[in-house]
Amino acid sequence: MKQRTSGLQKASQWLLADSRLLIAGSVIALVWAHVDFFGGTHTLEHFTHFEVGQLFAEPAEPAADAEHSPHGMTVHVLIGMAMAFFFGIAGAEVKESTLKGGDLNPPSKAAVPLFATAGGILGPIGVYLFLAVVTGKIALYANGWAIPTATDIAFSYCFGNMIFGKGSAPVKFLLLLAIADDAVGLVIIAFGFTDFAQIHLLWMLLPVVAVVLTIVTAKLLQGHKNHSHWLYFPFMAISLYGFYRTGVEPALAFVPIVWFMPHAQTDLGLFAHGESERDDTLNQFEHFWKPWVEGILFFFALTNVGVPLAGIGVGTLLVAVALILGKPLGVLVCTWLAVRVFGLRLPDGMNYKMVTCIGMIAGIGFTVALFVAVKAFGSPEYAMQLPEAKLGALFSFLAAPLAIWYARAAGIKPADTPEQPEQVIELETQPV
Numbered sequence: 001m002k003q004r005t006s007g008l009q010k011a012s013q014w015l016l017a018d019s020r021l022l023i024a025g026s027v028i029a030l031v032w033a034h035v036d037f038f039g040g041t042h043t044l045e046h047f048t049h050f051e052v053g054q055l056f057a058e059p060a061e062p063a064a065d066a067e068h069s070p071h072g073m074t075v076h077v078l079i080g081m082a083m084a085f086f087f088g089i090a091g092a093e094v095k096e097s098t099l100k101g102g103d104l105n106p107p108s109k110a111a112v113p114l115f116a117t118a119g120g121i122l123g124p125i126g127v128y129l130f131l132a133v134v135t136g137k138i139a140l141y142a143n144g145w146a147i148p149t150a151t152d153i154a155f156s157y158c159f160g161n162m163i164f165g166k167g168s169a170p171v172k173f174l175l176l177l178a179i180a181d182d183a184v185g186l187v188i189i190a191f192g193f194t195d196f197a198q199i200h201l202l203w204m205l206l207p208v209v210a211v212v213l214t215i216v217t218a219k220l221l222q223g224h225k226n227h228s229h230w231l232y233f234p235f236m237a238i239s240l241y242g243f244y245r246t247g248v249e250p251a252l253a254f255v256p257i258v259w260f261m262p263h264a265q266t267d268l269g270l271f272a273h274g275e276s277e278r279d280d281t282l283n284q285f286e287h288f289w290k291p292w293v294e295g296i297l298f299f300f301a302l303t304n305v306g307v308p309l310a311g312i313g314v315g316t317l318l319v320a321v322a323l324i325l326g327k328p329l330g331v332l333v334c335t336w337l338a339v340r341v342f343g344l345r346l347p348d349g350m351n352y353k354m355v356t357c358i359g360m361i362a363g364i365g366f367t368v369a370l371f372v373a374v375k376a377f378g379s380p381e382y383a384m385q386l387p388e389a390k391l392g393a394l395f396s397f398l399a400a401p402l403a404i405w406y407a408r409a410a411g412i413k414p415a416d417t418p419e420q421p422e423q424v425i426e427l428e429t430q431p432v
Helices: 002-034 040-048 075-097 107-134 138-144 153-164 169-192 201-220 229-246 255-259 273-277 281-304 314-340 352-361 366-377 385-409
Strands: none
Touching (some): 002 153, 138 314, 153 169, 153 352, 169 352, 169 366, 201 229, 201 255, 366 385
């Protein structure tokens, strides 16, 4: 019995690793959209736009437009709100990177990767808009400018380890770029796709109150080092409801809460083994919710990736090329500027071939690119552009085999130095 349990645990760990549930959800969605046995896109659309409230309501004659009601709590809206956990963990990772020993502390230490991050954002935007102008479709696709700015941390880390070797300087450079990209992405989602004319400012008092309560609670419990993250869960719920009613993207509702949770004074680094042994409040939140977030990502992919390949169009080209070509171009150019113009130095053991390869890996935008695509083209007037952009985000996976091919052609080999275990660092927590 004990051996069976151990095998089940190993199977669960394998399933939760390397975003396999996200991939599974994507594959199922694509099959669902193309196989008539399941009803194709019709049943997938019905599932995605199903009103959750109907499960608990008395049977009644549905309204003609109930399936696509913009105000109902559909499966799609519910999954979008559940993505608050995904972005909450992303916000926590950015926060930890600003702590002592973190990749963003001090900022001068991360100067070159931050230049690369700027290039990895501006490059894809430039390529996207340039292609939109060249194809004469700028008026139709301009709103999707932010889609190719994304970098999928999990997939980038996976392929970065495969190409450069675990714990190598290029992988650390890539992770820092991806973390900074996440931080910028949060800002873009918050301000780039919010209709401020439609915001109900009164409801914004709820997130403000939630943040204040978080700060006060953290200070009152300052002497209790590793108290449970569940104490802050009501504040997250308040913030989520406030964001939802305000009109600001509710998936960002947990970010301001986790930012002020008690945390360790130091950071060991993203994906570091020692992080799993820490039990400060912020790490508790991350460790508890990461497996659940993998499940949320499964349903996120299931409700967003199911687009028929017949939907390939100009938007697919714009997003895919901007990610696959614009990322490495922008990363390389801005890194070169950082070194040649501003006198900064590449990390030891790195060269421009590696920087180019890093930019290619960062071109895997997938998860966040899909999310931004829904924000950019989610309204009815973009019914044609949305499936095209989704397929572009999906095709950004081509960046991975291209990066592997480039690494072999350029003579880049995995480092033989395995990742060293982290030294024990004091785990004292501080409230804010």
